[in-house]
Amino acid sequence: MxxxxxxxxxxxxxxxxxxxxxxxxxxxxxxxxxxxxxxxxxxxxxxxxxxxxxxxxxxxxxxxxxxxxxxxxxxxxxxxxxxxxxxxxxxxxxxxxxxxxxxxxxxxxxxxxxxxxxxxxxLTGTEPPSDGTAAALTAPARFSLLAPAYAGKYGVDEAELKEVLTRIAWKNHYNGARNPRAQFRKEVPMDAIRNSPLVAGQLGIHDCSGVxxxxxxxxxxxxxxxxxxxxxxxxVKALSFVAGPATGPLDPEYDYTTFPEVVRSAEDAYKQAGITEPREQLAMAEVHDCFTPTELVLMEDLGFADRGAGWKEVLAGSFDLGGVLPVNPDGGLKSFGHPIGASGLRMLFECWLQLRGQAPPERQIGNGKRLGLTHNLGGAPGECVSFVSVVGTEPSS
Missing domain, CATH: 3.40.47.10 (Thiolase/Chalcone synthase)
Incomplete structure (x- = not known):
């Protein structure tokens, strides 16, 4: 497509x-x-x-x-x-x-x-009438399924995966602590994240975005x-929006280690923008970190890491402010919370600041690249919509 x-x-x-x-x-x-x-x-x-x-x-x-x-x-x-x-x-x-x-x-x-x-x-409002096949699970419960599925498929033991998810939350809170517009503007120690009360599955309070x-x-x-x-x-270099067939929860082939809608929208956006190596060509990315395992899976779906290697990249700091590709330099949903209608434009606002050199000095990215990406996801694993945009500071020659 x-x-x-x-x-x-x-x-x-x-x-x-x-x-x-x-x-x-x-x-x-x-x-x-x-x-x-x-x-x-x-x-x-x-x-x-x-x-x-x-x-x-x-x-x-x-x-x-x-x-x-x-x-x-x-x-x-x-x-x-x-x-x-x-x-x-x-x-x-x-x-x-x-x-x-x-x-x-x-x-x-x-x-x-x-x-x-x-x-x-x-998501506000009540669920519309359905055929009865919809999973009666909360959002944290649905997204918590990503963690054990990823660990099982790629041979990551539970304790190590916990460290990966902890580091994702730590990174985003570190960035948010340097953003005056963020809801949560304090760094959170890794021990506090690691030992926070559980919400669903392996997800603790600090693995979930705020309200x-x-x-x-x-x-x-x-x-x-x-x-x-x-x-x-x-x-504007690219705008891609896709809605999937929503068959994931009923499809025995769906394994909860990817968002096919994200893969398709990213492929489309990269083709529009002429991007062949997103990890090398993008200055930054704002992604939909509604839960920490979501960000982990997105790193692979968006082509920022090889399949099964995203967890190693997280631990190596590849997506930190000073990493090869800073992800959520404003703090993401983790630090901002998620007022539904505003989040996508808030992500673009960070590109507006960063690419024009107007972010606060303590989190201004200085890698010299001139393209930024935003990614928004709506729904649940296996049944969602996905948006990817790419913006840049110069028109094509």
Whole structure:
């Protein structure tokens, strides 16, 4: 599978991102005003300059009115989208396609979620009626199945795998401690992670992403117009979104050591962007670390490590801030929590900072590479949607 893509047809010229956390003093309207306002200001434009808006939210509002009311948008098209945990990325993808099509000169993507008020710790709302074959498991329980499956397939003993998962959490908390927008801004000692109370299977509290409120936004224009608004825009190199057949839990061949949807979306994105060696060509990657074994498996699905070798790369520090390919330099879902509609755009915000040299000095990546990747996953092992984007600082020659 491969799509034509919109390589270098559109660019990001402004971004905004709130802090993520327990915003008891703010509502959805406050959060979207904050992130959209920051994005507009960074692009040097006003809301009336934007031709169309896309809003990503899972359960924090209905219809485009959720955005048009607080921003006081003057009779412009506002489309609300949802695609599980990849909802913010879906808003971004649609806004990019709208500009690339020529329908609009400027579009904005906004993602928002307020989970703390809802009482939900993940996907909001109730399950729709089904045929009764759906697994009656929590999200931590479903993703916990990855750990023993990986260990069994690749001969990693339980104690060693625990160290691998512990190091993933430690790395992301280390990065998040250096990010003023993160929900959790303290380093967590490995012993505390290793000995944290169990939630499901081998997963402890520190193996699971938190619950947070937050919002992020991006302003998108045609690539040829980008430098009218911004001296250092980010050019969109690839956008790939796939939904799988959701047969994993019923398929005896599915072994819980891979997300086939991620593999397919990554292959498509790399083809669009002209990437042949992601580990060598990417400056950084933001991935969907909803649980620590998820990040481990993603390192192989995204081509950052050979099959069965991801755990060794984690222990070797390959994905640390100073590693060959920094992964989740902002702290990831582990440090930010996961307000569903905002996470995908929050990942892009880190690319916006890092690739333009504007991240805090203590976590600014300096490897000289000019491409960044974001990955969003929604659903569960064997039945999910997957999004991969690639952005860069220079258009193709």
């Amino acid at each position: 491969a799509s034509r893509g919109v390589r270098d047809q559109v660019a990001i010229v402004g971004m905004g991102c709130t802090s993520f956390g327990e915003h008891w003093d703010k509502g959805v309207a406050d959060l979207v005003v904050d992130s959209a306002g920051e994005a507009l200001a960074s692009a040097g434009v006003g809301k009336d300059d934007v031709d169309a808006y896309w809003l990503g939210t899972m359960g924090s509002g209905w219809s485009g009115l959720t955005l048009s009311a607080p921003l006081k948008i003057d009779h412009k098209p506002v489309t609300r989208v949802e695609n599980f945990c990849a909802t913010g990325s879906e808003a971004f993808r649609n806004a990019c396609y709208a500009v690339a099509s020529g329908a609009y000169d400027m579009a904005m993507a906004v993602g928002v979620e307020k989970l703390k008020d809802s009482g939900f710790s993940g 947070a409120d937050g919002s992020a936004a991006a302003v998108i224009v045609r690539a040829e117009d980008a430098r009218r608004y911004c001296e250092d825009p980010l050019y």
